[in-house]
Amino acid sequence: MRVQCDAPILDHQQLSDCEFEITLHAPEVAKQAAPGQFAHLLLSNNYDPLLRRPFSVYRVNRDEGSFSMVYLARGVFTQGLRQKRVGQLVPIVAPLGNRFVYEPDDDRTHVLVAGGVGAPPLCFLAREMVGSGCGGRIVVINGARSRSHLIGAHELSQMPVELHVLTDDGSTGCKGIVTDVLADMLTELNPSMATVYACGPTAMLRAVTDLIVPVGIPGQVSVETPMPCALGVCMGCVIKLHHAAPPGFIYKRSCADGPIFAADQIIWDN
Amino acid sequence: MSTSSVKLPDQPPTASLAVTLGRLKLKNPVMVASGTFGFGSEYADLVDLNRLGAIVVKAVTLKPRVGNPMPRMVETAAGCLNAIGLQNPGLDAFLTEKLPYLRQFDCPVIVNIAADRAEEFSALAERLSEAEGVAALEMNISCPNQATGGIEFGVDPKMTEMVVKSVRGKTDLPLIVKLSPNVTDITVIARAAVSGGADILSLVNTFVGTAINAKTRKFRLANRTGGLSGPAIKPLALYMVWRVANAVPVPIIGMGGIMTATDAIEFLLAGAGAVAIGTANFVNPTASLQAIDGIREYLQEYGFHSVTEIIGKVSS
Ligand SMILES: Cc1cc2nc3c(=O)[nH]c(=O)nc-3n(C[C@H](O)[C@H](O)[C@H](O)COP(=O)(O)OP(=O)(O)OC[C@H]3O[C@@H](n4cnc5c(N)ncnc54)[C@H](O)[C@@H]3O)c2cc1C
Ligand SMILES: Cc1cc2nc3c(=O)[nH]c(=O)nc-3n(C[C@H](O)[C@H](O)[C@H](O)COP(=O)(O)O)c2cc1C
Numbered sequence: 001m002r003v004q005c006d007a008p009i010l011d012h013q014q015l016s017d018c019e020f021e022i023t024l025h026a027p028e029v030a031k032q033a034a035p036g037q038f039a040h041l042l043l044s045n046n047y048d049p050l051l052r053r054p055f056s057v058y059r060v061n062r063d064e065g066s067f068s069m070v071y072l073a074r075g076v077f078t079q080g081l082r083q084k085r086v087g088q089l090v091p092i093v094a095p096l097g098n099r100f101v102y103e104p105d106d107d108r109t110h111v112l113v114a115g116g117v118g119a120p121p122l123c124f125l126a127r128e129m130v131g132s133g134c135g136g137r138i139v140v141i142n143g144a145r146s147r148s149h150l151i152g153a154h155e156l157s158q159m160p161v162e163l164h165v166l167t168d169d170g171s172t173g174c175k176g177i178v179t180d181v182l183a184d185m186l187t188e189l190n191p192s193m194a195t196v197y198a199c200g201p202t203a204m205l206r207a208v209t210d211l212i213v214p215v216g217i218p219g220q221v222s223v224e225t226p227m228p229c230a231l232g233v234c235m236g237c238v239i240k241l242h243h244a245a246p247p248g249f250i251y252k253r254s255c256a257d258g259p260i261f262a263a264d265q266i267i268w269d270n
Numbered sequence: 271m272s273t274s275s276v277k278l279p280d281q282p283p284t285a286s287l288a289v290t291l292g293r294l295k296l297k298n299p300v301m302v303a304s305g306t307f308g309f310g311s312e313y314a315d316l317v318d319l320n321r322l323g324a325i326v327v328k329a330v331t332l333k334p335r336v337g338n339p340m341p342r343m344v345e346t347a348a349g350c351l352n353a354i355g356l357q358n359p360g361l362d363a364f365l366t367e368k369l370p371y372l373r374q375f376d377c378p379v380i381v382n383i384a385a386d387r388a389e390e391f392s393a394l395a396e397r398l399s400e401a402e403g404v405a406a407l408e409m410n411i412s413c414p415n416q417a418t419g420g421i422e423f424g425v426d427p428k429m430t431e432m433v434v435k436s437v438r439g440k441t442d443l444p445l446i447v448k449l450s451p452n453v454t455d456i457t458v459i460a461r462a463a464v465s466g467g468a469d470i471l472s473l474v475n476t477f478v479g480t481a482i483n484a485k486t487r488k489f490r491l492a493n494r495t496g497g498l499s500g501p502a503i504k505p506l507a508l509y510m511v512w513r514v515a516n517a518v519p520v521p522i523i524g525m526g527g528i529m530t531a532t533d534a535i536e537f538l539l540a541g542a543g544a545v546a547i548g549t550a551n552f553v554n555p556t557a558s559l560q561a562i563d564g565i566r567e568y569l570q571e572y573g574f575h576s577v578t579e580i581i582g583k584v585s586s
């Protein structure tokens with residue numbers, strides 16, 4: 001069940017030039033949160049900015065009753081968030097949204113495609129898959145603009161997963177983009193025995209679905225839209241999905257029906 | 271140990287929050303505004319719906335509406351613009367799926383209705399009047415009227431009176447008419463709505479606005495324009511409530527940028543008999559409950575016995 005509370009900051013670390021990990025004490029959230037779910041954070045009570053922002057759960061520590069998120073300080077909200085100190089309270093509503101699902105199966109290949117600040121929920125997923133002994137082959141393709149924008153690569157490199165690291169500028173890993181690696185892998189994947197999980201910028205998600213849907217590989221795609229309420233009431237976060245009845249599509253709420261949708265259901269508009 | 275014989279220190283009796291808007295009786299003056307609280311179920315694990323003065327549901331149209339393309343909402347300074355396009359499941363789904371759920375709560379359900387033809391408004395009113403568990407209807411007259419090529423019903427006094435009259439003839443339920451603020455003189459439209467048969471007026475709906483991205487040189491909303499809500503509109507809304515309250519004899523439901531109990535109290539002082547919390551529900555899901563508690567504390571603090579004692583009591 002969702003909770004609304006003011007969660008104290010237990011830890012706030014700078015990971016790179018503009019990336020931060022913030023850890024909050026919220027036992028109910030730590031207990032329930034699953035990979036792909038998010039928290040809705042409020043920065044301040046003085047309406048600047050007015051609305052909450054969603055951030056994916058990156059790590060949970062059930063013993064400590066805490067969970068963390070990783071964010072890129074880029075705009076008004078995240079620049080404000082980085083000013084917060086340990087001990088201060090952050091109003092949250094969490095956990096929200098649906099989760100990535102996987103079948104434990106020794107013969108299955110799981111391909112996790114993470115772009116930039118889309119990596120946190122997939123790191124959480126990889127950690128859970130490995131920890132639960134789900135079996136099969138786990139491939140993680142982790143890409144970012146540059147070395148300082150890469151999230152989770154160090155931890156992933158210590159896990160029993162096949163890791164591909166890419167940066168646009170080649171500052172670490174291979175120079176290139178995540179879909180280059182995915183495209184190369186496609187021929188070796190058996191569509192009925194593979195699943196792709198993706199989170200990242202919309203252009204990347206679109207490129208991933210363009211690769212996997214035509215060959216019939218199922219995908220779970222975590223979309224990013226503005227989320228004014230994240231409670232399922234404002235209809236300001238919708239995503240267009242295929243629908244049998246006229247007019248041939250339906251708008252679903254990414255906060256309450258998502259943020260994870262089946263790749264073959266999504267209609268990407270220009 | 272029994273405490274019944276112990277004399278408690280002097281404490282004022284709990285102030286009454288009950289209000290009466292014509293035939294509509296509410297246990298407190300705080301409702302939640304249409305479009306910001308879904309159909310109630312979305313909030314039920316965070317908010318005790320039994321505590322609310324009333325729930326005004328998302329606009330219901332005769333047929334389902336898919337809504338506008340994205341982006342539909344953008345944040346602006348202390349506010350947000352929305353162009354949702356009335357996405358809703360339609361009247362049939364409302365009656366079979368949403369209303370039965372709401373009936374289980376001890377909270378009046380007000381159904382916000384929207385249409386682009388007067389006949390559709392009448393049909394909605396007729397069918398909702400037969401349904402069990404509807405406390406009142408709220409007409410959203412900020413909708414484009416197809417018969418006039420898309421001019422909003424609510425910007426013209428003649429159209430307002432005509433469309434209200436057509437609904438009045440079809441329902442015995444208390445009829446709330448929700449006014450658009452996008453007019454030169456809102457009191458003219460308010461009087462027209464009352465002449466048409468409105469029992470109660472609610473105001474304001476959102477202010478038409480737009481937002482442009484200088485970098486891309488594009489409108490930020492796919493629909494180009496949207497309705498502004500949130501704290502940014504509060505002074506404008508408060509002014510309109512005060513003017514309308516002094517222009518018509520019917521009760522007023524005030525809204526527009528109410529975030530806190532103090533904001534709500536200001537609307538009551540301006541002449542609103544009740545208030546509705548809108549965008550604040552997004553920022554703080556329990557804003558409505560905090561407003562109820564805050565109003566009660568205010569009444570105790572200043573020694574009022576009933577919230578009705580402060581309605582319209584602003585002075586220079
Ligand atoms: C389900 C979900 C999970 C998310 N998880 C994370 C996360 O783990 N870490 C993280 O850093 N961010 C995450 N985000 C994005 C985050 O919510 C904020 O939008 C982002 O941090 C920018 O906020 P800001 O106020 O700092 O920037 P702003 O000042 O709001 O904007 C900076 C720039 O980004 C654009 N922008 C803002 N919000 C959005 C949006 N939602 N979609 C597209 N463009 C936008 C603005 O137009 C502007 O150009 C997530 C979003 C969603 C929907
Ligand atoms: C996302 C959103 C959807 C809305 N939908 C409706 C609606 O369906 N019918 C209606 O009459 N008003 C609708 N409104 C207007 C609100 O009920 C309210 O009149 C307005 O937002 C001003 O109050 P606020 O500033 O407290 O939000 C909507 C407002 C928002 C923000």
Ligand code: FES
Pocket residue numbers: 226227228229230231232233234235236237238253254255256
């Ligand atoms: S963010 Fe409001 S419905 Fe999804």
